[in-house]
Amino acid sequence: MGYRAENLLRLFKAAAPTLLGIFGVIILALPVRLFEGAIPTPIIPLVIVFFWSIYGPNYLPALSVFLIGLLQDLLTGGPLGLWAGVYLVAQFVVMSQRSYFMGREQKVVWLGFALVAAGASVILWLVMSLMSGVLLPAGALLFQMLATVMIYPLFGVAFGELHRRVLVEV
Amino acid sequence: MEFLGQDRREGLGRKANSRFVLFLLIAVSVLLLLSSLYSAQASVFKKAREGVIDAASPVLEFFAGPIAYFNDVTGSVSDYFNVLEQNKALRQENAELRQWMEQALELRETVAAYQGLQSYAAPPQAQPIDAYVIGEANDAFARSMIVNAGRIRNVESGQAVVDEKGLVGRIVDTGAHASRVLLLTDIQSRVPVYIEGADVEGILVGKTRDDPTISFTESSAPIEVIPGQRVLTSGAGGVMPRGLPVGFVEGMAGDDILINLYTNYVRTRLVRIINYEFPAIGAGGAEEAPTPVESDGPAPAEG
Numbered sequence: 001m002g003y004r005a006e007n008l009l010r011l012f013k014a015a016a017p018t019l020l021g022i023f024g025v026i027i028l029a030l031p032v033r034l035f036e037g038a039i040p041t042p043i044i045p046l047v048i049v050f051f052w053s054i055y056g057p058n059y060l061p062a063l064s065v066f067l068i069g070l071l072q073d074l075l076t077g078g079p080l081g082l083w084a085g086v087y088l089v090a091q092f093v094v095m096s097q098r099s100y101f102m103g104r105e106q107k108v109v110w111l112g113f114a115l116v117a118a119g120a121s122v123i124l125w126l127v128m129s130l131m132s133g134v135l136l137p138a139g140a141l142l143f144q145m146l147a148t149v150m151i152y153p154l155f156g157v158a159f160g161e162l163h164r165r166v167l168v169e170v
Numbered sequence: 171m172e173f174l175g176q177d178r179r180e181g182l183g184r185k186a187n188s189r190f191v192l193f194l195l196i197a198v199s200v201l202l203l204l205s206s207l208y209s210a211q212a213s214v215f216k217k218a219r220e221g222v223i224d225a226a227s228p229v230l231e232f233f234a235g236p237i238a239y240f241n242d243v244t245g246s247v248s249d250y251f252n253v254l255e256q257n258k259a260l261r262q263e264n265a266e267l268r269q270w271m272e273q274a275l276e277l278r279e280t281v282a283a284y285q286g287l288q289s290y291a292a293p294p295q296a297q298p299i300d301a302y303v304i305g306e307a308n309d310a311f312a313r314s315m316i317v318n319a320g321r322i323r324n325v326e327s328g329q330a331v332v333d334e335k336g337l338v339g340r341i342v343d344t345g346a347h348a349s350r351v352l353l354l355t356d357i358q359s360r361v362p363v364y365i366e367g368a369d370v371e372g373i374l375v376g377k378t379r380d381d382p383t384i385s386f387t388e389s390s391a392p393i394e395v396i397p398g399q400r401v402l403t404s405g406a407g408g409v410m411p412r413g414l415p416v417g418f419v420e421g422m423a424g425d426d427i428l429i430n431l432y433t434n435y436v437r438t439r440l441v442r443i444i445n446y447e448f449p450a451i452g453a454g455g456a457e458e459a460p461t462p463v464e465s466d467g468p469a470p471a472e473g
Contacts, residue, residue: 026229030237031306031315036245037436041308062192066199074222076307077314077343077350080215081202088196095192128311131207132357136378141310 013167017060020159021048021068029075040144042151045072046120049087050113051159053094054101059167065091082127086120093119106156113152117145216343223305223316224345230304231318238439296411297445299323303438304348311378313356315339317441320347330403330410330444336432337361337403337416338441351441354382354416354431362406363416365427368395371404374416374429383426393427395419401429411446 024044032041045068052060069084076083094101094116101109121141129136206215249256284290301323305316319325321344331338331351339359343350352359359376363384370393372384384401386393399419405412417431 026226026233028308029226029305029316030230030233030308031241031303031439032237032308033241033306033436034244035247036241040310062188062195066195069199071222074219075226075305075316076309076312077219077352078307078309078312079203079206080218081199081206085196085199085203088192088199092189092192092196124311127203128357134357136311136357138310140378144308144310 014059016162016167017048017052017056018064018068021045021060021064022071024048025068025072025075028072040140040147042148043144044148044155045069045083045087046090046117046148047113047152047155048159049091050094050116051156052163053091054098054109055160055163056167057091057095057098059163060091062088062091079127079131082124086123089123090116090120106153109156110149110152113156114149117149121145219350220343220345223343223348223350224320227304227316227318227320227345227348230316230348231302234302234304297324299325299443299445301325301441301443303441311357313353313359313376313378314342315351315353315435315438315441316348317351317443318348319443320345320349322346324445325349325443326445328409330414330446331441332414332444333433333438333441335415335434337414338433338435338438340410341443349443353435354433355380355435361410361416362404363401364404365393365395365419366400366402368393368399371406372427374401381420381428381430383423383428385426395422395427397421405448408448409446411444411448414444 024047027044028041034041049060049065049068065087066084069082069087070080072083073080094112097112101112121138125136125138125141285292299319301317301319303315304318307314315338317331325341325344327341327344329341331340337354339351339353339356340361341349342352354361354374354376355378356376357378359374359382361374362371363374364371365384370386372386374382375385376382397419401416401418403410403412403414403416415432417429417433420428420430422428
């Protein structure tokens with residue numbers, strides 16, 4: 001492999017989590033209606049931010065997180081800065097607890113993700129309620145977060161394989 | 171770009187994701203939020219939204235086809251279990267619709283006779299723009315869709331969007347090739363409507379729930395409504411045409427009148443954007459709702 005190709009591959013590996021995050025946002029902006037809308041679309045970018053904030057914060061710098069969130073705000077038409085802020089706060093909280101999560105059982109990490117998702121829900125609900133001036137019904141948000149938490153083990157394993165076998169390997 | 175790779179080689183380079191940048195970006199997000207609180211329609215933000223919709227529309231369009239196929243496959247799984255009941259219900263509905271068809275054919279003849287009269291002037295025709303839904307905000311609080319028609323096809327903010335069942339929402343952002351439709355269930359959605367038979371104009375207000383409610387501009391006396399009454403756009407404000415079907419009265423929830431929408435957002439695929447120009451009425455008539463188009467006197471047909 002030539003020097004150039006090697007460099008390109010390295011760049012691609014370094015950017016992989018960011019690209020995955022952007023792809024997750026695009027899925028959120030597509031008319032995905034699982035089982036005729038009975039199951040809400042999981043918020044995959046939150047999983048990506050959580051996972052790489054624990055296992056490889058250098059692969060997902062804060063600027064990437066900000067851009068992923070901002071793209072989501074722009075595409076879904078919500079207030080600008082909302083999802084960007086939520087993802088960044090999630091990253092900050094997870095990174096501050098990083099030493100606790102490192103090397104733990106996946107069950108414990110899953111519980112950690114559930115807590116982060118709950119925290120994110122509270123921020124989202126509070127901000128949106130403040131901005132619209134009424135207490136919004138939280139059911140749809142909780143349901144969507146629940147769907148996200150339920151799919152976490154699946155994505156956790158997939159991202160773990162990707163991270164260990166493809167991204168970190170020299 | 172170069173340092174990204176080097177950083178990977180170092181493995182545990184802790185400085186790459188510094189706290190300072192993180193805090194700075196959180197501050198930027200909060201600032202953005204606060205500024206959008208005070209200027210939600212600021213032209214810079216609107217431009218950014220429209221630009222992003224435009225840039226993303228080829229990607230969304232590319233995926234929309236497979237996604238629609240996937241939705242059909244997953245959606246039909248439950249259909250297998252109640253296909254017999256559905257058949258029965260459809261047969262009954264078909265019989266009812268046939269009766270309606272007879273009535274409609276009769277009415278068509280009557281209307282044709284009236285239109286033959288000298289004094290009849292046709293109301294202005296709406297210019298429909300057909301588009302596919304290529305995007306949808308899968309967000310608990312932001313209810314909107316993205317359709318693949320934009321400024322190039324004369325789509326403008328405020329225009330009504332309907333599907334085969336009824337009103338879907340209205341256009342809020344327009345890119346060159348794609349636009350955003352604010353759904354009737356969004357918390358920001360306000361659409362002037364009236365209840366058929368009740369003769370009262372009101373505003374349909376989105377609540378981020380499945381059923382929006384009607385609030386009345388002048389609530390002097392409690393308004394009597396009967397569940398099942400039809401709700402149609404009133405055309406007040408002069409953007410949407412009068413008489414688009416919206417839904418029917420479902421019941422009361424406290425002081426609110428709950429409206430069951432005709433459209434089913436889970437199935438909305440093909441929509442029609444209604445590019446409608448009201449017949450010119452006296453300038454400055456903002457206080458008064460425009461007269462219904464159907465019964466309007468002779469007016470120059472525009473657009």
